[in-house]
Amino acid sequence: MFKRLRSPESEMNDLIKLCSKNDRRAQNELFRLFSPKMMNVCLRYSKSREEAEDTLVEGFMKVFDHISEFRKEGSLEGWIRKIIVNTAVEKFRKKGMLYATLHMEEIKEIDFSGPDVLSDMSADELMHMIQALPAGYRMVFNLYAFEGLKHKEIAEKLGISEGTSKSNLYDARAILKKEVELSRRQAKVSNE
Amino acid sequence: MKELNDDMDQLFRSSLDAEESPVRENAWNRLDHKLNASELDVYKRKTRIYRSATIILGLLLLGGGSYEFLIPARKAVSENKTTQSPALADRASKQNEVSGESTGNTPDNLNNTAHATNRPSFVINTNTDKLVEKRGTDTRQTPETSHPNKHSNRIASYPVASIIANPKTQTTRTSASPLSLAANAPASSGLMAKEHGTGTDLNAGLETEPIGTLLEKQPGLMMPAIHEESLVPLSSDGQSNAVATSGTGTRLSRFSVSLFFVPDITGRHLTKDDDEDDKLNGPDDDFSERESPSFSYHTGVKVGYELTHRWSIYAGLSYVTLFQGLKATTVYATSSNNEAPHFVLNTSGGSAILPNVNGPPLPSDSLSIGARSLETLRFIQLPLLVQYSIFQNNRITWYALGGPSLDVLVSEMIKVEIPTPTGSGEVHTITGITGVNHFNLGFMAGMGLKYNLNEHFNLFTEPVFKCLLTPINSNTPVKSYPFSYGLSFGIGYHF
Numbered sequence: 001m002f003k004r005l006r007s008p009e010s011e012m013n014d015l016i017k018l019c020s021k022n023d024r025r026a027q028n029e030l031f032r033l034f035s036p037k038m039m040n041v042c043l044r045y046s047k048s049r050e051e052a053e054d055t056l057v058e059g060f061m062k063v064f065d066h067i068s069e070f071r072k073e074g075s076l077e078g079w080i081r082k083i084i085v086n087t088a089v090e091k092f093r094k095k096g097m098l099y100a101t102l103h104m105e106e107i108k109e110i111d112f113s114g115p116d117v118l119s120d121m122s123a124d125e126l127m128h129m130i131q132a133l134p135a136g137y138r139m140v141f142n143l144y145a146f147e148g149l150k151h152k153e154i155a156e157k158l159g160i161s162e163g164t165s166k167s168n169l170y171d172a173r174a175i176l177k178k179e180v181e182l183s184r185r186q187a188k189v190s191n192e
Numbered sequence: 193m194k195e196l197n198d199d200m201d202q203l204f205r206s207s208l209d210a211e212e213s214p215v216r217e218n219a220w221n222r223l224d225h226k227l228n229a230s231e232l233d234v235y236k237r238k239t240r241i242y243r244s245a246t247i248i249l250g251l252l253l254l255g256g257g258s259y260e261f262l263i264p265a266r267k268a269v270s271e272n273k274t275t276q277s278p279a280l281a282d283r284a285s286k287q288n289e290v291s292g293e294s295t296g297n298t299p300d301n302l303n304n305t306a307h308a309t310n311r312p313s314f315v316i317n318t319n320t321d322k323l324v325e326k327r328g329t330d331t332r333q334t335p336e337t338s339h340p341n342k343h344s345n346r347i348a349s350y351p352v353a354s355i356i357a358n359p360k361t362q363t364t365r366t367s368a369s370p371l372s373l374a375a376n377a378p379a380s381s382g383l384m385a386k387e388h389g390t391g392t393d394l395n396a397g398l399e400t401e402p403i404g405t406l407l408e409k410q411p412g413l414m415m416p417a418i419h420e421e422s423l424v425p426l427s428s429d430g431q432s433n434a435v436a437t438s439g440t441g442t443r444l445s446r447f448s449v450s451l452f453f454v455p456d457i458t459g460r461h462l463t464k465d466d467d468e469d470d471k472l473n474g475p476d477d478d479f480s481e482r483e484s485p486s487f488s489y490h491t492g493v494k495v496g497y498e499l500t501h502r503w504s505i506y507a508g509l510s511y512v513t514l515f516q517g518l519k520a521t522t523v524y525a526t527s528s529n530n531e532a533p534h535f536v537l538n539t540s541g542g543s544a545i546l547p548n549v550n551g552p553p554l555p556s557d558s559l560s561i562g563a564r565s566l567e568t569l570r571f572i573q574l575p576l577l578v579q580y581s582i583f584q585n586n587r588i589t590w591y592a593l594g595g596p597s598l599d600v601l602v603s604e605m606i607k608v609e610i611p612t613p614t615g616s617g618e619v620h621t622i623t624g625i626t627g628v629n630h631f632n633l634g635f636m637a638g639m640g641l642k643y644n645l646n647e648h649f650n651l652f653t654e655p656v657f658k659c660l661l662t663p664i665n666s667n668t669p670v671k672s673y674p675f676s677y678g679l680s681f682g683i684g685y686h687f
Contacts, residue, residue, distance in 0.1 A: 022227070022231060024562070028224075037212050039219075052213075053222075057219055057222050060223055061223065064227060126204060127211075130204070146204075176200065180200075
């Protein structure tokens with residue numbers, strides 16, 4: 001008479017259980033559920049879509065390998081995201097691309113507090129700006145701005161000094177400011 | 193400046209963090225492929241470990257058995273480790289007291305007496321005063337107290353395997369007549385000594401006397417190293433007799449029965465039929481890539497019969513289940529004899545017609561089979577095995593076994609995952625596989641370790657290799673010979 005309704009939480013638990021048993025259909029479902037968000041993360045840490053896809057596939061391999069270890073203390077999405085970020089960091093460390101240097105010209109300070117500065121820019125444009133950063137800068141900027149890590153933690157994670165982390169972040173911001181300014185000027189010209 | 197930077201970080205975060213990016217279908221295919229490869233790697237790694245463990249265990253059993261079998265004299269070498277047995281001296285003293293021939297031999301002076309009479313004295317390489325009763329294939333230790341009459345009807349009611357003559361009292365050890373101890377004579381239920389070479393049967397005089405007394409009566413007779421392998425079971429008429437007797441003198445039967453369970457790893461050895469080369473150009477010649485080995489099992493019962501104390505034969509009945517994983521693949525619709533086209537899945541074990549889940553196919557239509565497909569073959573196996581005991585003592589038996597088997601196919605089945613129009617996969621079971629042979633000849637070989645729990649029950653484990661000598665399929669371009677590595681666990685009962 002009464003149809004027993006299952007909560008999304010118990011459905012997710014079942015999905016996790018099936019995934020840990022290597023049930024390919026459940027793994028596919030989990031992938032479809034979380035891959036769009038994780039792809040966005042991967043894109044921020046990568047130079048191209050292909051590279052991001054590599055990171056995504058590699059990351060999900062680890063997710064399925066270790067999903068039985070997920071303790072449900074936090075959200076599954078947060079756990080997967082952590083694995084994906086770690087995968088991206090691992091890839092960069094393997095490539096040894098953290099010490100790229102760039103000679104910056106003086107960047108004029110721009111006020112980012114106004115609503116009109118970034119609001120007109122699409123997410124795609126902002127993503128391209130981050131992707132255009134040198135690998136080391138991109139890595140530090142992502143870990144600092146998106147993952148909320150401190151310089152000490154970033155330095156430990158990437159195997160660099162705190163000073164390098166700070167300098168990479170400074171340079172990354174400078175490049176991004178320059179790109180934003182450039183983009184704003186182009187928008188102004190096209191409006192006129 | 194800091195606020196400015198924070199603002200910029202915040203604006204990037206709010207613009208991008210919640211965003212989603214589309215993922216191409218190709219990404220899942222790549223992931224799926226990698227997961228399949230990873231599973232295969234894990235399986236291969238497990239297989240390697242399992243196979244290595246089986247081989248190592250087999251080698252250990254072989255090495256241990258060979259060591260015991262080929263170097264039996266090692267037990268007599270350690271003269272430096274020998275100690276005079278107070279129990280033996282005490283026993284001899286008691287015997288003399290009983291017969292009223294007190295010689296004054298005490299544990300302290302027994303050796304001296306032997307020296308004075310130029311007879312060998314006994315030294316016993318033992319740490320125990322327990323008695324040993326040699327019983328055919330089995331040697332049991334019995335507390336002295338369980339044999340109140342031991343001195344009168346046993347000549348070797350002490351650890352015979354470790355009795356050696358004291359070489360100090362002899363100029364040469366090789367000049368003396370070798371003695372062997374015969375065990376398990378039903379008439380005496382004890383051990384007998386028999387002189388080899390000279391034809392002199394000492395049984396009559398020995399059956400009721402301990403060795404200590406015997407040697408006192410036979411000056412100059414030397415007791416060489418005696419070890420278990422030299423113990424010859426004799427019947428009352430002096431002939432070899434391998435039938436064991438129980439502690440109470442009851443004859444144990446030669447028959448035994450064992451139950452066993454064998455988890456094993458199965459695979460298939462594939463060979464191409466030279467006459468069918470033309471058929472191999474199609475998509476069906478890559479079975480080894482499309483099929484993966486799998487964990488299987490078999491269980492059964494076997495009845496053994498002891499031919500001698502080392503050789504036995506076994507016959508039995510096993511229920512064998514062989515699994516074979518089928519990876520994701522594409523099959524095509526074909527038609528024959530003007531029949532409607534249908535999808536046919538070819539495996540190295542035969543062919544199966546798939547159900548038309550998505551409606552009747554047209555010729556050359558394709559269908560993708562999911563990775564959750566599995567082929568299962570079940571056999572009744574009738575093995576006939578010969579077993580050789582390499583080493584045996586009262587508790588442990590190491591043995592090798594091998595022999596042919598008749599494998600009768602009792603069921604064949606394929607579980608196949610077929611995608612539905614909604615994109616999900618449904619698993620269908622197909623019971624009819626064409627081209628599978630119902631009668632096959634096989635062979636198995638292995639090593640075993642048996643542990644006697646008590647007089648009747650024993651536990652055993654055997655690393656075994658099995659293979660079919662005849663292909664399981666016929667009329668196919670690829671001949672398939674299943675094989676397996678397994679580790680058998682079982683319990684046996686000796687009637």
